Amino acid sequence: MKLSRRLQCIADLVPKGSRMADIGSDHALLPAYLVKVGIVPFAVAGEVNQGPYEAALRQVKGSLIEDQVQVRLGDGLAVLTPNEVDCITIAGMGGSLIASILDKDSAKLEGVSTLVLQPNVGEEFVRSWLSKHGWLLVEEHILEEDGKIYEILLAVKQDEDTFSVEDKLLYTEQKLGNVTLDRQWLMQLGPHLIREPNDILIRKWSSEIAKQDKILATMAATSSEEVKVKREQFEAYKKALEEIVACWQKDRRSFNGWKN
DSSP: OOOOHHHHHHHHHSOTTOEEEEETOTTTHHHHHHHHTTSOSEEEEEESSHHHHHHHHHHHHHTTOTTTEEEEESSGGGGOOTTSOSEEEEEEEOHHHHHHHHHHTGGGGTTOOEEEEEESSOHHHHHHHHHHTTEEEEEEEEEEETTEEEEEEEEEEOOHHHHHHHHHHHTOOEEETTEEEOHHHHHHHOTTGGGSOOHHHHHHHHHHHHHHHHHHHHHTTOOOHHHHHHHHHHHHHHHHHHHHHHHHHHHHHHHHHHHO
16 A cells, blocks of 8 residues: 555654544545555544445455454544543645634544644644644654645643743744744744745745736736735745745855855
């Protein structure tokens, strides 16, 4: 059984020996793989839609792992009971939806020590939720596959005192060129990712700058005061992003020159 690069990265972050649940599991590829290769002894594949649920059932049955992977139909964490699993993965949906899933049935997180989350967009909503609920963001990965860029976040549950100190350190304000990267910026860009900005991260935010150009072009035709204020906000955001990306590109050139 071979996973996509995105799913393989998620699989590599699941602790060996854990009991895991994959929420929004689609075809149950991830839990089936983790059980088949011996990383986890037990998994739950949760799916809210009938079609993917039936596909997951076929996958599990065809892999002869029905005694180790339970496919359940339900909304988000509703498929779980407290203390049933210690690792949860949620991938392939928006960041705000992931945060709402975790928020809606937070009692089901009892006994869970690891979260592996892959939002398609809105990563800042996930980082914000983790920070507000005592989950320390310990790793971030970014990869590109089939023309799409994905960020994968690994978080662990911490005791209150340890979390308070480490989370503040993680989101400590810092300067990058003429831009002050405050907590809001770090939530958006990724506090671990910006420590070693790679070409994929640079491409992602260069693309965002191009999007801002298009938004500003559509605003140019309107002269209302409200649009003028919004335009100034978008221009300031775009200018800050340009400064950030320029600093990353300079660092990458310096690194490559030193490497060679």
